[in-house]
Amino acid sequence: MESAPPDTSTTLAAREHARAQGVRRAEYQPTVPARDAIGVVDRAGEAIAPERMLWDDVVGPGGESSRVLPRGALVRFTDVDGDACANLLVYNAAQPLERLNVADTVKVQWQAYLGAGSLLLSDMGRVLLSIVADTSDTHDALCGASNRTRNEEKYGSGAVHGDHPNARDRFAVALAKHGLGRRDIVPNVNLFKGVTVDGEGRLHAREDEPRPGAYVELRAEMAVLVVVANTPHVLDPRPGYHVTPLGISAWSDRATTRDDPTWAATPEGERAYLQTEELLATTGARS
Amino acid sequence: MSGTNGTPITVLHDEELEARAPWAHVIEPGCTLRIVDLEGNQAVDCILYNADDPGERYSAPDTIVAQQNIFLVAGSQLLSNEGRPMMTITATECERHDTIGGACSRESNALRYGFHTRHEHACVDNFLLAHSWRGMGKRDMTSNVNWFMNVPVEADGTLGIVDGISAPGLSVELRAHMRVLAVISNCPQINNPCNGFDPTPVRLVISR
Numbered sequence: 236m237e238s239a240p241p242d243t244s245t246t247l248a249a250r251e252h253a254r255a256q257g258v259r260r261a262e263y264q265p266t267v268p269a270r271d272a273i274g275v276v277d278r279a280g281e282a283i284a285p286e287r288m289l290w291d292d293v294v295g296p297g298g299e300s301s302r303v304l305p306r307g308a309l310v311r312f313t314d315v316d317g318d319a320c321a322n323l324l325v326y327n328a329a330q331p332l333e334r335l336n337v338a339d340t341v342k343v344q345w346q347a348y349l350g351a352g353s354l355l356l357s358d359m360g361r362v363l364l365s366i367v368a369d370t371s372d373t374h375d376a377l378c379g380a381s382n383r384t385r386n387e388e389k390y391g392s393g394a395v396h397g398d399h400p401n402a403r404d405r406f407a408v409a410l411a412k413h414g415l416g417r418r419d420i421v422p423n424v425n426l427f428k429g430v431t432v433d434g435e436g437r438l439h440a441r442e443d444e445p446r447p448g449a450y451v452e453l454r455a456e457m458a459v460l461v462v463v464a465n466t467p468h469v470l471d472p473r474p475g476y477h478v479t480p481l482g483i484s485a486w487s488d489r490a491t492t493r494d495d496p497t498w499a500a501t502p503e504g505e506r507a508y509l510q511t512e513e514l515l516a517t518t519g520a521r522s
Numbered sequence: 523m524s525g526t527n528g529t530p531i532t533v534l535h536d537e538e539l540e541a542r543a544p545w546a547h548v549i550e551p552g553c554t555l556r557i558v559d560l561e562g563n564q565a566v567d568c569i570l571y572n573a574d575d576p577g578e579r580y581s582a583p584d585t586i587v588a589q590q591n592i593f594l595v596a597g598s599q600l601l602s603n604e605g606r607p608m609m610t611i612t613a614t615e616c617e618r619h620d621t622i623g624g625a626c627s628r629e630s631n632a633l634r635y636g637f638h639t640r641h642e643h644a645c646v647d648n649f650l651l652a653h654s655w656r657g658m659g660k661r662d663m664t665s666n667v668n669w670f671m672n673v674p675v676e677a678d679g680t681l682g683i684v685d686g687i688s689a690p691g692l693s694v695e696l697r698a699h700m701r702v703l704a705v706i707s708n709c710p711q712i713n714n715p716c717n718g719f720d721p722t723p724v725r726l727v728i729s730r
Contacts, residue, residue: 332660338582338624341681343633347622348679358646358663360629377592377622379583384605403603417577418661420603432675436593436618438586469587503633510632 263295290485297400313482317445373429428468542710544648563686582665648707
């Protein structure tokens with residue numbers, strides 16, 4: 236049965252009507268403040284103390300979220316229902332001219348496929364994020380993300396205000412809120428949707444069994460701006476716009492130090508950590 | 523002078539770009555840029571911009587996704603970050619070219635080869651200098667093409683710059699679909715085989 240239209244005929248009535256909405260819950264929404272998040276546990280199953288919580292959000296299909304995280308933060312992306320695709324961009328929060336460089340990330344580490352132990356490198360030879368845990372093991376550092384042209388061709392529409400939002404415009408909106416623009420959108424990485432390259436150079440979308448609850452945890456090795464959209468992978472073979480919610484939790488922890496195995500796991504990675512340490516020492520951000 | 527199909531062509535610009543040097547030039551729609559690897563196995567790093575709106579620029583991801591292959595070959599269409607065709611490879615005598623290996627920088631050289639390379643010249647410095655001529659800057663750095671460079675990916679994901687498959691005199695030809703600003707770094711890298719450990723000149727010919 237249809238309810239009566241709300242009374243919004245006066246400012247007082249409109250205010251009452253607006254305020255009455257505050258108790259509602261959407262299917263996808265952040266917990267504000269993040270310290271009120273319920274049931275966030277670390278990999279050992281220990282509850283995260285509320286005062287450590289930095290970010291708690293659920294991004295629905297086609298949505299986007301962004302946050303500046305301090306050095307040492309751990310951010311966990313969760314493929315809640317098994318069909319998320321986290322289109323991820325990362326910037327040095329203190330100097331966003333320094334940003335993710337996927338070509339350097341794969342070239343410096345001699346490895347096209349990302350997984351636990353991978354470093355997400357900046358264009359200044361430093362570590363932005365390191366992957367500390369990964370139960371998904373299917374990611375992509377080659378294929379970038381959708382733009383409006385592509386989504387219009389594939390899905391019939393691509394506008395952010397429509398049913399098939401494209402990642403590029405999502406990035407543009409999020410970046411604008413941090414003083415950045417379209418020129419600052421660089422090739423991104425995708426979590427939870429992988430591709431492989433065969434001997435002839437052909438790209439193939441990996442078609443793994445869905446892994447609901449799979450997660451990736453990344454450590455901020457400097458203060459970072461993280462921008463993430465949740466849109467279908469550009470090589471998704473299905474004709475429809477399929478993507479399920481992306482969970483995000485972040486909490487304060489500690490950055491990688493010289494006694495961690497990750498630090499010197501490779502000579503290239505060690506030098507990236509050393510270049511990072513040097514920057515932080517000279518900008519007073521060392522911890 | 524005539525083109526590959528016998529029709530007369532007008533050479534608008536013909537230059538030998540010295541080893542290690544940057545270069546930038548606008549190429550009008552319908553015009554062709556030919557890059558000649560004069561002495562063989564010389565990587566030519568290249569970024570394309572929409573000359574009228576440099577926020578639109580070459581996108582390696584869009585390009586490789588559209589053709590579902592990481593290698594650039596004859597017929598490959600170079601797409602922008604807005605998904606629009608910028609240039610097409612109309613002919614290439616080198617079988618394939620790279621677009622996932624990025625451009626060498628002093629910062630990444632330090633990671634790959636050691637801090638002793640920190641003050642060696644690098645492609646990103648060339649690009650930044652070329653950008654500075656037009657009021658552009660580091661925000662305009664993006665993915666690039668590496669003409670004549672060979673970057674295979676193994677089955678386990680291992681990838682790397684290996685010995686080239688180009689040879690002296692081989693060339694690649696690109697036709698512009700929009701007003702393109704082509705910015706080139708004649709790669710100065712000496713720590714991997716992309717230039718045969720000896721950077722050499724290339725010839726750049728723009729014709730209509």
